[in-house]
Amino acid sequence: KPDEKWGEVPVVFAARNDETLAKDEVIDMCRGRIANYKLPKEIHFIELDDLPRSTSGKIQRHILEDRLKSL
DSSP states (O other): OEETTTEEOOEEEEEOSSTTOOHHHHHHHHHTTSOGGGSOSEEEEEOGGGSOBOTTSOBOHHHHHHHHHHO
């Protein structure tokens, strides 16, 4: 996501099947694996079936980026 100070900041689209996964849990999972400056600044939960996929099954990032711009 574009950011005035940093240029871009990380954003996560997390697929979940129910409401049990919280934003804090996602941050905690990431904290032990990646550097602090790479931690997501925003987390958006979507249904697994709502992830846009190509015919080969790859996630279409450009569609997610367009969704992010409209939020």
